[in-house]
Amino acid sequence: MGEIVFVGLGLNDEMGMTLRGLEEAKSADTVFIELYTSVLPAFSFEHLEELAGKKISVVSRKDLEDDCGRVVLSAGRLGKAVLIVPGDPLIATTHVALRVEAHRNGIETRIVHGASALSAIIGLSGLHNYKFGKTVTIPFKENFSETPYNVIAQNRTLGLHTLCLLDLKTDEKRFLTVKEALKMLGEIENKKKQGIVLNDTIAVGLARAGSKAPSLKAESIGELLKFDFGEPPMTLIFPGQLHFMEAEALIAFAGAPTKLRSMTT
């Protein structure tokens, strides 16, 4: 009987995989990897093949979504198939769909978790995990939407932080930047004639979470628009009410202005 093991590759490069994940890849009959749902800035395909001691096949968006993962399902029917996925493997909804499809085909599945950008970003920010509200993705300009603004405003009203993922199209090497995201939010705010999100607000920009040199800056929107975060991928956090230890972390690691101390609860 075959099986499909979803193995998280974690962050940044192939060294983000767990010891357990590597064992699974070593003992697999077939190993696949997808590299389109996230970006791994320093990834070396050759080094991963060397570590696993075998050939690894890259599966594309087309293979997994249009073709419903047929190539992975076939391998999982015949033997042990490992599918390596950036981050934690079931955070991308594509892979939940593939897992359900495997189940319908009577193929067993197992999960080997990996580090996710979600917890990495929260940890690097020093903000308390349980104070985040709903997460939102800020889209590219051609998919303009007021939803992100409304989610931030709603979380704010509840005193909660908002994690904003910035859209990316890995196949086109396109990544929304902090600057573009802030400009889009600013346009919405101007139109709404509200001042909930951007006015007199401190936001946190973060680039390359999980890499050796993440870049983190907490500042007013005006200052953030000028800040050079370097290479993508980037994220943006709009803090809600701050605990004093959260403010201290932003001052220490994100160069936040010390006036943040007087804004804590």
Next chain:
Amino acid sequence: MGEIVFVGLGLNDEMGMTLRGLEEAKSADTVFIELYTSVLPAFSFEHLEELAGKKISVVSRKDLEDDCGRVVLSAGRLGKAVLIVPGDPLIATTHVALRVEAHRNGIETRIVHGASALSAIIGLSGLHNYKFGKTVTIPFKENFSETPYNVIAQNRTLGLHTLCLLDLKTDEKRFLTVKEALKMLGEIENKKKQGIVLNDTIAVGLARAGSKAPSLKAESIGELLKFDFGEPPMTLIFPGQLHFMEAEALIAFAGAPTKLRSMTT
């Protein structure tokens, strides 16, 4: 110049560490580990020392919290100190405080992320990450609080899922169970004479996320109260509005009743 590297151990046992984390431990002058902020059901201390090729010192809650991590700071002043932490290292607020303290003492810090129970639980449930509202911890009976109930009710109103972490005291080997948590929520609901949270509701119980045999069950509260989840640690999710793919995942992997299909949006 010294430094402190926070290394995530990930989930379940020492094999949850990343390849990068192990490299950091191997090249460190001093390696510490804390094992009280989370539980690692299958952890072997001896195997971890063998993998790292050196002695590892266990630091207690007292060392890190009452003593402000003095022993780790001292080692980080003299050379390269690694502190291994279950899960993703900065999700526990204790370690954010230690990192701030290191910064104040002029000691550099770096982070090697690990798999967090947070993304593991969300992934295993098959629910969409961006549809979770605020996370809440359900406390032991002696710390009774209505907050968890109110958070679930608030998220529900917004159509959002609620991840409920169940309290644990690893030093006393005490873990709140799904059954105890549901009973506490039921008492609050009875008192409030509301039916928002428990009435006619499907909830998801999950035990041992990240282990080889996690246990997952989506059912009405009455059925969940009877379900045997086995060993802790456990979590509870109260879903908000369900997407059809979320319902399919709960039916496939959590044995949810198929009537869930008619409750999707």
